[in-house]
Amino acid sequence: MQKADRQTQQQIADLVRACASYWELRGIAREHITEMQLELEQHLQQAASDGKSLEAVLGPHPAAFAEAWAREMRPRVLRGGARVLRGLVYALSVVSTSALLSQLLAHSPAFTFTLFAAYLLACSGLLALLLQLSGFLAPRISTRSGREALLLAGIVLAVLLLRLAGVTVNWSRALLTWSWPVTIVLLVLAAVLFSLDSWHTFHKARATLTFAGFPALRTVTVFVASVGVFDLLLFAGSVAVIDFCRLALRLM
Amino acid sequence: METRSTQLLKGTLDMCLLATIAQRPCYGYELVQQLAQQGLDLVSEGSIYPLLSRLQQHGYIEGYLVASRDGPSRKYYRLLPAGTKQLERWQAEWEAFARAVERILKGAHSDAKS
Numbered sequence: 001m002q003k004a005d006r007q008t009q010q011q012i013a014d015l016v017r018a019c020a021s022y023w024e025l026r027g028i029a030r031e032h033i034t035e036m037q038l039e040l041e042q043h044l045q046q047a048a049s050d051g052k053s054l055e056a057v058l059g060p061h062p063a064a065f066a067e068a069w070a071r072e073m074r075p076r077v078l079r080g081g082a083r084v085l086r087g088l089v090y091a092l093s094v095v096s097t098s099a100l101l102s103q104l105l106a107h108s109p110a111f112t113f114t115l116f117a118a119y120l121l122a123c124s125g126l127l128a129l130l131l132q133l134s135g136f137l138a139p140r141i142s143t144r145s146g147r148e149a150l151l152l153a154g155i156v157l158a159v160l161l162l163r164l165a166g167v168t169v170n171w172s173r174a175l176l177t178w179s180w181p182v183t184i185v186l187l188v189l190a191a192v193l194f195s196l197d198s199w200h201t202f203h204k205a206r207a208t209l210t211f212a213g214f215p216a217l218r219t220v221t222v223f224v225a226s227v228g229v230f231d232l233l234l235f236a237g238s239v240a241v242i243d244f245c246r247l248a249l250r251l252m
Numbered sequence: 253m254e255t256r257s258t259q260l261l262k263g264t265l266d267m268c269l270l271a272t273i274a275q276r277p278c279y280g281y282e283l284v285q286q287l288a289q290q291g292l293d294l295v296s297e298g299s300i301y302p303l304l305s306r307l308q309q310h311g312y313i314e315g316y317l318v319a320s321r322d323g324p325s326r327k328y329y330r331l332l333p334a335g336t337k338q339l340e341r342w343q344a345e346w347e348a349f350a351r352a353v354e355r356i357l358k359g360a361h362s363d364a365k366s
Binding site: 038039042047057068 | 279280281284295296297298299301302303305306309315317324325326327
C-alpha cells in the first residue's frame with residue numbers, strides 16, 4: 001500500500017477538519033466526533049493509497065456527506081451552541097480588553113464602541129468559521145492557499161457589490177459608549193466565562209479515552225496572545241479607518 | 253442522473269452491510285472492498301458511514317476499536333443479536349420482493365414471445 005503524496009495528505013487533513021468543525025456546530029458529542037474523524041481519515045488515506053479520488057469517497061458534495069452522517073448521530077442543538085458561545089466569549093474578551101487599553105492609554109473616562117469595531121469583530125468571526133469549513137472545497141481546489149484566496153475574493157466581491165449598490169457607511173459612528181465600571185464588569189465576565197469554558201473542555205477531554213491530553217497552559221497562552229493581537233488590529237484598524245474618513249471628508 | 257443499479261443499491265445498502273458484517277467483523281474500508289468484490293460499486297464510498305451509524309443506533313451492530321501496530325486504532329463493526337433477527341426479516345422481505353419482480357419480468361417476457 002503506497003502512502004498518499006503530501007498535497008493529498010493536506011487535502012485529507014483539511015477535509016476531515018472541516019467535517020469535524022461542522023459536526024461540532026451540529027451538536028454531536030466530542031467523543032463521537034473523535035471516532036468519526038478517525039474512521040473518515042483512515043478511509044480517505046486508504047482510498048488515496050489505492051489511487052481513488054477524494055470524490056470517490058465523499059461524493060461531489062462533502063458538506064452533504066457531513067450532514068448525512070450528522071443526522072444519524074443524534075445531534076443536540078445545545079451542544080452546537082457551546083461553540084458559538086466560545087466565539088462570543090472571545091468577542092467579549094476582545095471588546096473588554098480593547099476598552100481597558102484605550103481608556104488607559106487615552107486617560108479617558110469612557111470607551112466608544114464604533115461601527116467599525118463591530119464590523120471587524122463580526123467579519124473576523126465569520127471568516128474564522130468559513131476558513132475552518134473551507135476544507136469542504138478540498139476535492140475541487142487542492143491547495144489550501146487556493147481555497148483561502150477564493151474566500152478572500154468572495155469577501156472583496158461582496159464589498160465591491162455593496163459599494164456599487166451605493167451603500168455608504170460612517171465607520172466611526174458610535175454604537176455604544178460606556179465608562180470604567182462597565183469595562184471592569186465586562187473584563188470580569190469575560191474571564192469567568194473563559195475559565196468556565198476551559199474547565200468544561202478540560203473535563204470533557206479527561207472523560208474521552210481517545211484524547212491524548214489537554215494542553216491547558218497552551219490554550220490560555222494562545223487565547224491571551226490572540227486577544228492581544230486582535231486588540232492591536234482593532235486599534236490600528238480604527239485609527240486608519242477614522243483618519244481615512246476624516247481625510248475623505250476634508251477632500252470633499 | 254442515477255442509474256437503476258445505483259437506486260437499487262441505495263435501497264438495499266443497509267441490508268448488504270448487515271449481511272457482510274454477519275460474515276465477519278469488518279472496518280469501513282473493508283466493507284466497501286467486500287461489496288465491490290461482490291459486484292456492488294458505490295457511487296460514494298462514504299455513504300456507508302451514515303448507514304453504519306444508523307444500524308448502530310438501532311442496536312443491530314456495535315463498533316469497537318482495535319489497536320493497531322502501524323498507527324491509530326481502527327474501528328471495527330460486529331453483529332449483535334438484534335441485528336441477526338433484523339437480517340433474517342430483511343432477507344425474507346427481499347426474497348419475497350425479488351420473487352415478485354422475477355414473476356412479473358418472466359410474465360412480461362412470455363407475453364412478448366406469444
